[in-house]
Each structure stands twice: as structure tokens, then as C-alpha cells.
Amino acid sequence: MSAGVLVVAESRQGExxxxxxxxxSLGAELAGASGGGLSVxxxxxxxxxxxxxxxxxxxxxxxxxxxxxxxFEAHVWERAVEGLIESEDPAVILCGHTIDSxxxxxxxxxxxxxxxxxxxxxxxxxxxxxxxxxxxxGDKLSAQLAFGGKKHTLLTVRPGIFAPAEPGDGSAxxxxxxxxxxxxxxxxxxxxxxxxxxxxxxxxxxxxxxxxRGIEDKDNIPRFQELADRLGATLSxxxxxxxxxxxxxxxxxxxxxxxxxxxxxxxMGISGAVQHLAGMRGADTIIAVNSDPEAPIFGVAxxxxxxxxxxxxxxxxxxxx
Amino acid sequence: MKIVVCVKQVxxxxxxxxxxxxxxxxxxxxxxxxxxxxxxxxxxxxxxxxEQVGGDGHEVVAVTVGDEEAEDALxxxxxxxxxxxxxxxxxxxxxxxxxxxxARALAAAVSREEPDLVLCGVQSSDAVNGATGTAxxxxxxxxxxxxxxxxxxxxAAGTVTVARELEGGLVERLRIALPAxxxxxxxxxxxxxxxxxxxxxxREKPLEALEPSDLGLDPGELERVAGARLEAMAPPERGAGAxxxxxxxxxxxxxxLELVRERVxx
Numbered sequence: 001m002s003a004g005v006l007v008v009a010e011s012r013q014g015e016x017x018x019x020x021x022x023x024x025s026l027g028a029e030l031a032g033a034s035g036g037g038l039s040v041x042x043x044x045x046x047x048x049x050x051x052x053x054x055x056x057x058x059x060x061x062x063x064x065x066x067x068x069x070x071x072f073e074a075h076v077w078e079r080a081v082e083g084l085i086e087s088e089d090p091a092v093i094l095c096g097h098t099i100d101s102x103x104x105x106x107x108x109x110x111x112x113x114x115x116x117x118x119x120x121x122x123x124x125x126x127x128x129x130x131x132x133x134x135x136x137x138g139d140k141l142s143a144q145l146a147f148g149g150k151k152h153t154l155l156t157v158r159p160g161i162f163a164p165a166e167p168g169d170g171s172a173x174x175x176x177x178x179x180x181x182x183x184x185x186x187x188x189x190x191x192x193x194x195x196x197x198x199x200x201x202x203x204x205x206x207x208x209x210x211x212x213r214g215i216e217d218k219d220n221i222p223r224f225q226e227l228a229d230r231l232g233a234t235l236s237x238x239x240x241x242x243x244x245x246x247x248x249x250x251x252x253x254x255x256x257x258x259x260x261x262x263x264x265x266x267x268m269g270i271s272g273a274v275q276h277l278a279g280m281r282g283a284d285t286i287i288a289v290n291s292d293p294e295a296p297i298f299g300v301a302x303x304x305x306x307x308x309x310x311x312x313x314x315x316x317x318x319x320x321x
Numbered sequence: 322m323k324i325v326v327c328v329k330q331v332x333x334x335x336x337x338x339x340x341x342x343x344x345x346x347x348x349x350x351x352x353x354x355x356x357x358x359x360x361x362x363x364x365x366x367x368x369x370x371x372e373q374v375g376g377d378g379h380e381v382v383a384v385t386v387g388d389e390e391a392e393d394a395l396x397x398x399x400x401x402x403x404x405x406x407x408x409x410x411x412x413x414x415x416x417x418x419x420x421x422x423x424a425r426a427l428a429a430a431v432s433r434e435e436p437d438l439v440l441c442g443v444q445s446s447d448a449v450n451g452a453t454g455t456a457x458x459x460x461x462x463x464x465x466x467x468x469x470x471x472x473x474x475x476x477a478a479g480t481v482t483v484a485r486e487l488e489g490g491l492v493e494r495l496r497i498a499l500p501a502x503x504x505x506x507x508x509x510x511x512x513x514x515x516x517x518x519x520x521x522x523x524r525e526k527p528l529e530a531l532e533p534s535d536l537g538l539d540p541g542e543l544e545r546v547a548g549a550r551l552e553a554m555a556p557p558e559r560g561a562g563a564x565x566x567x568x569x570x571x572x573x574x575x576x577x578l579e580l581v582r583e584r585v586x587x
Binding site: 012113114136139188190255299301304316319 | 332333334336338340347419420421424425428443446447448449450451452453454455456457458459460464465466467468482484485486487488489490491492493494495496497498504506507508511545546548549550551552553554555556557558562563564565566570571573574575576577578580581584585586
């Protein structure tokens with residue numbers, strides 16, 4: 001059985017994405033345990049320009065796959081990774097649990113009958129190959145999975161869990177892998193649209209009061225805007241309030257919104273979906289107020305209050321006079 | 322135009338849940354069940370497209386892999402305007418199946434419909450794989466776009482122009498020809514509600530219950546497509562966790578204000 005590890009790097013608009021280096025540190029650890037090599041592949045037209053940046057401790061080889069498209073295209077990437085599995089025979093393929101991966105990794109796993117798990121938060125090597133943990137029921141539980149009998153296992157790894165790899169000494173060889181990708185694209189790229197720069201820049205705020213589903217009604221928002229003003233905080237929110245049209249998207253914290261690192265993040269009525277936590281776990285101090293003692297937000301908060309957000313708001317207003 | 326919407330009846334944990342004795346799941350009595358939030362948006366997208374195309378002969382079919390209780394979710398879809406529903410289940414392989422097993426069963430049910438468009442939610446709120454829709458597309462060889470937050474159908478060209486939501490608020494615009502599969506993100510539309518009358522009438526609409534063998538799937542083969550084997554399920558290690566602020570809401574509020582002064586103002 002092969003014991004090699006293949007990391008699939010991710011880039012966007014000419015830049016390597018941070019998750020790629022996180023996968024390299026996990027990959028090095030895993031390859032150390034399995035005794036296999038660690039290779040990292042980068043796909044796209046001009047893939048070789050990332051080769052130097054992908055040098056990292058433990059990396060034995062940097063593989064480049066030239067694609068007809070510069071931008072990620074799900075069907076092209078699916079075929080490229082399939083080609084890499086055929087030529088490199090890795091035991092484990094590591095991708096980020098990212099929007100790009102969501103577009104191709106499950107299709108490849110289903111089609112080839114790979115071992116497969118998404119959004120994994122830990123990976124170890126056991127006598128039966130890789131073993132992983134991932135969240136269940138909104139991270140209130142953790143599931144342990146194994147892949148006995150699978151020759152190749154594709155894992156999408158949650159970003160922000162593993163420390164990025166240190167720079168390497170440049171000793172890994174760079175090799176071009178030929179995969180015929182002509183005619184595999186099934187979508188036409190029309191362009192990127194940047195998030196509108198309107199509204200407030202919540203990434204600059206030192207203190208965010210952030211509200212979530214617990215707010216229950218649009219009519220309650222002005223009250224929390226006023227509370228934020230009196231506290232000297234900027235108001236932000238989790239995704240559902242933006243989806244509902246109650247808050248402007250410029251105030252959304254999370255994977256698809258802004259990543260914030262304020263000195264203080266006061267979360268009220270936010271349970272803490274993975275995508276939200278990804279955007280705020282870097283805050284210096286996190287205080288969470290939520291009525292559900294099992295809410296995942298308490299797993300990342302420094303201080304927690306199991307309480308009704310409205311009762312706490314009443315008391316905050318009283319205390320502020 | 323025929324649109325298939327793949328839906329799931331999800332389960333949320335009660336505040337005080339119990340694990341099953343075999344440690345491989347949750348006691349069913351500890352679960353509250355509902356239509357997956359993402360699927361509510363994809364159903365709405367399908368209903369709006371049917372409306373846009375107009376005229377007769379267009380169909381929205383809701384398909385699920387789920388037990389008998391999941392018919393509540395399908396009846397909800399029918400009440401909101403789906404024309405038909407299909408449920409696939411068996412108490413053996415599908416009950417224990419992972420995302421790839423579910424995708425294989427869904428793919429068989431979808432393929433039988435020969436749809437022009439397949440819509441799935443980006444992910445389910447309980448399993449949060451984010452994988453089912455794209456896996457179905459892979460199995461059926463359908464072109465797809467994952468995480469769509471905007472879509473425009475051009476009936477003359479037979480194409481859909483979509484906005485794919487990327488990290489950090491960036492959006493990619495793409496065009497894709499039908500037949501295709503899209504996974505739909507929350508916030509793409511405003512899901513409607515069913516009237517009481519429609520809820521009653523939903524029971525008159527066709528709802529088919531199938532087993533894998535009805536779709537030509539061999540149970541042994543289906544079992545082998547599983548991507549992973551569940552070894553254990555348990556509360557996660559939380560690390561040190563939060564320091565809990567005890568006391569009345571007034572005491573909690575005072576402590577929060579102290580922290581604000583200490584950590585922001587100073």
C-alpha cells in the first residue's frame with residue numbers, strides 16, 4: 001500500500017491561498033507518520049510560478065499541472081487531480097475545505113470510489129491508514145472516521161486549524177505532470193466581482209458587538225445598534241441576518257463575509273456555525289452570550305454567559321444609565 | 322422544463338441530548354427534525370424558475386433520501402408548490418450510509434427523472450459535508466457549479482448565468498449550459514410559506530416511496546461506495562473552553578462591562 005501524501009494547493013487571482021501552507025504542515029506531519037513522501041501539486045496556467053512558494057519542510061516534490069485556464073474551473077481541476085492520483089498513487093490527498101474544493105472534490109471521490117471525508121479537523125496515521133475527526137450536528141459532536149480498504153483517501157481539511165508551514169530550504173524538486181485537460185471545462189468564466197466597498201469597515205473596529213439569529217426580529221436591530229453606540233462598539237452580525245436582508249453585507253462576519261480581529265468581540269445570540277467562527281476566532285477577547293449552553297461559540301469564547309440576550313441587553317442598558 | 326430539487330430532512334440536537342448505546346450516533350428521541358435550511362432556498366429557486374418559464378408541462382420534483390418521517394419535509398415542499406415528490410430509503414444500507422452512499426441513491430433517483438436542472442442545497446445543517454450535490458453531479462456526469470448565490474436562466478440559449486460565492490465576499494460570475502446541477506447558498510431568494518389550504522392539498526399530490534432496488538441499485542454494491550466508516554461519535558474535546566460568567570443577567574452584564582473597560586477602553 002502506498003503511504004504517500006499529496007497536497008493540492010489552492011490559488012486565486014494570482015495568489016496562493018493561506019490554506020495551502022496549512023495543508024503542507026499537516027501533510028508533513030502525516031507523511032512523517034506514514035513513512036511516505038509528501039508532494040504538493042499546483043494546477044493552472046502558469047502553475048510553476050507558485051513552485052518556489054510551495055517549498056516547505058518535509059516536501060519531497062512540487063508538482064505542476066498546466067491547465068488551459070488561469071482561474072479555478074471545477075471540471076478541469078477534477079480531471080487534473082484524477083490524473084495526479086493515477087500518476088502519483090498517493091494514499092492520502094489533502095485539499096482545503098474551501099469553496100473551490102466543494103466544486104470538484106466530492107465529484108471525484110464519488111466517481112472514483114475514494115475514501116472520503118470533508119471538513120476534517122484532525123488527521124492521524126493508524127495501522128489501517130488515515131483516521132480523522134470531523135464535527136457532527138453543528139460541531140456539538142465529533143465523529144471519528146476510518147477508511148479501511150480504500151487505496152486512496154481524499155480529505156478536505158478545515159482552514160484555520162493547522163498552523164501554516166514554515167518556509168522550506170528550496171530542496172524539493174519541481175516536476176511538471178502532464179494531464180490532458182483539453183475540452184474538460186464545462187463552465188465559462190465571466191469575471192470576478194469584488195465585494196462592494198460601501199458601508200462600514202468592520203475589520204478596522206477594535207470592539208465589535210455582533211448579533212445573530214437570537215435577535216429573532218428585524219425590529220430588534222435598532223435597539224442593538226443603539227446599545228453598540230453606547231458601548232463604543234461597531235455593530236456586526238452573523239450570516240442569517242444578512243441573508244434575511246436585516247443587516248448590510250458589509251457587516252457580516254465569517255467565511256463569506258469579513259475576517260475580523262478586534263480587541264473585543266461580544267457575540268450575542270450567535271450559536272457559532274463553523275463559517276462564522278472562521279471569521280472571528282482571531283479576536284483578542286471573545287465574550288459570548290447565548291441561551292444554549294451547548295452552543296459551539298462557547299468552544300472558542302474566552303468568556304461565556306448562558307443567558308437570554310435580551311435580558312443581558314436590558315441590564316447593560318440599565319448599567320450604562 | 323423539469324427541475325429536480327434534492328432535499329433533506331435534517332436533525333438538530335435537543336439541548337439535552339443522549340448518545341446511542343453503540344456510541345455511533347444520537348438517540349432519535351433527542352432530535353428535532355425539519356427541512357434543511359439550504360433546501361428551502363433551492364426549492365424556492367426552482368419554483369421561481371418554473372414561474373419564469375411559464376405555461377404547462379413544467380415540473381418541480383422534490384427528491385429525498387430519508388425515512389418515513391422525512392415525508393414531512395417532502396409534504397412541506399409539495400405544499401409550497403412542488404408538483405411531485407420521491408423518497409428513497411431502506412433501513413439497512415441507506416440508514417447507515419455516508420454522504421457517498423446517499424449521493425449514489427440520489428443520483429439514481431435523479432437520473433430516472435431526466436431533468437434539465439438539478440438544484441441542491443450547499444450543505445445540510447446536521448452533517449455539514451457540503452458534498453452531496455457535487456457528488457451527484459460527478460456520478461451523473463452533469464456540469465455543475467457549487468455555492469451559487471444568484472442565478473439567471475436564459476431560456477432561449479438554454480444556459481444559466483450564476484454568481485458563485487467565494488471566501489471574503491468575492492464573487493465569480495459563470496455561465497453553464499443545461500442540463501446542469503447547482504448547489505444553492507442561503508440568501509439567494511426569500512423562501513415562501515405554504516398556506517393552510519396548500520398544506521391540506523399537498524397530501525393529494527403524488528409522493529412515491531422507493532427502495533434502492535426499485536432504482537436498480539444492488540444493496541451490497543451500494544454499501545461498498547461508502548467513503549468512510551464511522552468508528553465513534555462523542556462530544557468534542559473543547560480545550561480549556563470559556564470562563565463562564567455565573568449569576569443573574571445583571572451580574573453577567575456588570576462583568577461584561579468590566580471586561581469592556583479592561584480590554585477595550587484601557
